[in-house]
Amino acid sequence: MVLTSIPTLSFESFDVNSRTGFMPCQPPLGRLPAAWETWEVLLDDARRYQLQPGDKWGLSSMDKTCSEQWRFCLSQIPLLSTDALSTSIVLLRRAHLVLTFLLHFYIHTLPPDVPVVIPRSISIPILQVAKALDLPPVITLSDTVLYNWYSCQSNYNSTAESEFASSSLLDNIRCQTLFTNLPDEAAFYLCSARIELRGADALAIMRSCMDELNNVSTFGTFGDNDHHSLDLDAIVTRLVTYLYSLSSIIDDLKSLLLDVRKGCDPEVYYTAVRPWFRGEDSETYSTSQSEEEPGNKHKRKWIFEGAGEHADLNMLPPDRELSGASAGQSSLVHALDIFFGVNHEQHEHGHPNPPPSFMKRMQRYMPRQHRTFLDHLGKSMNLRSLRRFVLSFSASYAEGSENGQRVELQEAYNKAVMSLKEFRDAHMIIATLYIIGPSRRARAAEATTAAARGNYGLAPVYTNSDTSTTRMPVSDTTMTATPSKSDTGVMKVAKSIPAINSERVVKGTGGTDLVRFLKDVRNQTFRTLLTSQEPTSILPLVL
Numbered sequence: 001m002v003l004t005s006i007p008t009l010s011f012e013s014f015d016v017n018s019r020t021g022f023m024p025c026q027p028p029l030g031r032l033p034a035a036w037e038t039w040e041v042l043l044d045d046a047r048r049y050q051l052q053p054g055d056k057w058g059l060s061s062m063d064k065t066c067s068e069q070w071r072f073c074l075s076q077i078p079l080l081s082t083d084a085l086s087t088s089i090v091l092l093r094r095a096h097l098v099l100t101f102l103l104h105f106y107i108h109t110l111p112p113d114v115p116v117v118i119p120r121s122i123s124i125p126i127l128q129v130a131k132a133l134d135l136p137p138v139i140t141l142s143d144t145v146l147y148n149w150y151s152c153q154s155n156y157n158s159t160a161e162s163e164f165a166s167s168s169l170l171d172n173i174r175c176q177t178l179f180t181n182l183p184d185e186a187a188f189y190l191c192s193a194r195i196e197l198r199g200a201d202a203l204a205i206m207r208s209c210m211d212e213l214n215n216v217s218t219f220g221t222f223g224d225n226d227h228h229s230l231d232l233d234a235i236v237t238r239l240v241t242y243l244y245s246l247s248s249i250i251d252d253l254k255s256l257l258l259d260v261r262k263g264c265d266p267e268v269y270y271t272a273v274r275p276w277f278r279g280e281d282s283e284t285y286s287t288s289q290s291e292e293e294p295g296n297k298h299k300r301k302w303i304f305e306g307a308g309e310h311a312d313l314n315m316l317p318p319d320r321e322l323s324g325a326s327a328g329q330s331s332l333v334h335a336l337d338i339f340f341g342v343n344h345e346q347h348e349h350g351h352p353n354p355p356p357s358f359m360k361r362m363q364r365y366m367p368r369q370h371r372t373f374l375d376h377l378g379k380s381m382n383l384r385s386l387r388r389f390v391l392s393f394s395a396s397y398a399e400g401s402e403n404g405q406r407v408e409l410q411e412a413y414n415k416a417v418m419s420l421k422e423f424r425d426a427h428m429i430i431a432t433l434y435i436i437g438p439s440r441r442a443r444a445a446e447a448t449t450a451a452a453r454g455n456y457g458l459a460p461v462y463t464n465s466d467t468s469t470t471r472m473p474v475s476d477t478t479m480t481a482t483p484s485k486s487d488t489g490v491m492k493v494a495k496s497i498p499a500i501n502s503e504r505v506v507k508g509t510g511g512t513d514l515v516r517f518l519k520d521v522r523n524q525t526f527r528t529l530l531t532s533q534e535p536t537s538i539l540p541l542v543l
C-alpha cells in the first residue's frame, strides 16, 4: 500500500524561521510610530514611577497616589484609532505588547477591593488589536518573549545565511520592555527566548524526520521482505542519528532552563515580577479587615468598558477565561510533544464532555500562525506518527532477529523522549524554587503576621519595592516561646486559622493546580516511552 506523500512542513508559511524558530529573525519593533506615542509615553511613565501592585503588603501612600495619578492619566487619554495599525503585523505586535503592559499595569495597581473596570481609552484599542491578531486581550508569552527583544550586537545581521544569526543572538539578546526594570525580570524572559532560539534546530530535525517518515510510506508494509530494502535501512539509520541529535538539543534546552537561576532571584521573581502577569483567573489579596470579610484571596472579573457597544469586538463570551502569561504557551514545547506523541488529553473515563486540557487552552494564547503550525504538525503526525512507526518497525521483525536496527531505533526514540522528560524534571525543580518555595515562605509569614496581629486581615504577600526578602518589621513577626498573658489571645487566633495554616493549593500563572499539573505532564511524557511489553497487536503495521 502506497500512501500519497504530504508536502514537507514549510516553516515560512507558518511564520517559523529556520534559524530562529518561533522567534522572528528580525528584531521586533521597539516603539510605535508617533500616532500612538501617547500609549508609549504612558508605558514609559509606569516604569519610570516604578508603579507597585495594589495588593502588595506595606504599600506606601506615595505608591498609592502615584498609581492613582497614573491610572487617572490613562483614563483621560483620547481614544486612538487602530485602523492604521492593522496594515502591518509588526505594528500590531508592538501595539498588543504596549496595550497589554498598560492593561496589566492598570489592573494590578488597582486597590484589591475595587472592581476591575478597564477604561475605554485602552479597552477598545486592546480589543481591536487583539481581534486583528486573533489573540485574547491579555498579556501572552508572545508579548513578553517572542516580540520583546533586540540584539545588543551592532552588526547583528538577521538575514545572514549562516548559523551566526541565531547562535550569536543567544548571547547578545536583550529585552525591550519590562514591568519592573529589574535585571531578574529580563533574565526570566530571556531564558524563554534562548530556549526558543536553540529550539530552532530541534524544529529542523523534526522536519527531517517527517521527511523520512514520508519516504517510508512509499515502501508500504514492512512486515514482509521489503524491510530488508537498503533504502529502508538507510532511512532508519538516518532517523536514529536525527533522534540522538534531537535528544542532545533537548538536553541543551534543559541547561538553558536551569540557567535562569544565574540571573533571576526566586524571591524577586515571586514577589516583584510574577504579580504583574496575573490573568483574570489568578487571585488578588483583599486587604479588607472587616470581620465579615477578612482579607483573603479572591478573583475579580475584568470589565472592558465600552465592549458591549462594539458587537464586532464581542470576542469575550461569558465563559471566556483570560489566563496570565505562562511559558506553557511555548509553541516549541508543544511541537516536541506532538512530534513524540505525548498525549496530554487523557481524561477520566466516562467524562461526557471533557474540558480542554491546560496545554490545549494555552494554544489559544499563541500567535495565530504558530497555532496553525501546531495543527498542521498534529495532522501530519496523525497520518505518519513517529511513535507508531518505531513501534511497528520493531514489531515487524521476528523475535531474535539479528537486525540491530530494530533495537537502535527504539533506543534512539526513547533517548529523545527521556530528554524531554528530564527537561520537565528540571522544570519542576525550577517551579519549586521560584513558586512553591517562596509561596510557602509567604504563607508562613502571613500566618505569623495574622497571629501576631490578632486577625488575618493583612496580606503580606508582596514585599517592599526594593524586592528584598524582608517581609515585615521584626517586631511584627516575633512571638515569645512561652506566651505571656497578653500573648494568649494571639495564640488562640493562630490556632483558629486553618485556612492559613493548612496547605493551600499553589496556583500557576495559567491558573493550574501547580504541583499536580506539572507532575501529570511529566508522567504523561514518561508514559510515552516505548517498552518491549508495548501492546503491538492494536497498532497498524503501516503508517
Ligand code: HEM
Residues within 6 Å of the ligand: 188, 191, 192, 195, 196, 257, 260, 325, 326, 327, 328, 329, 330, 333, 334, 424, 427, 430, 431, 434, 435, 507, 508, 509, 510, 511, 512, 514, 517, 518, 521, 522
Ligand atoms: C523561572 C522560570 C519558570 C517558572 C517559575 C515556570 C513556572 C511554570 C508554571 C507555574 C507552570 C504551570 C502552568 C501555569 O499555570 O502557568 C508552567 C508550565 C509550563 N512551563 Fe514553565 N516556568 C518557568 C520557565 C519555563 C521555561 C523557560 C519554559 C520553556 C520554554 C517553560 C515551559 C513551560 C511549559 C511548556 C509549561 C506547561 C507544562 C509542561 O509542558 O510541562 N517554563 N511553568
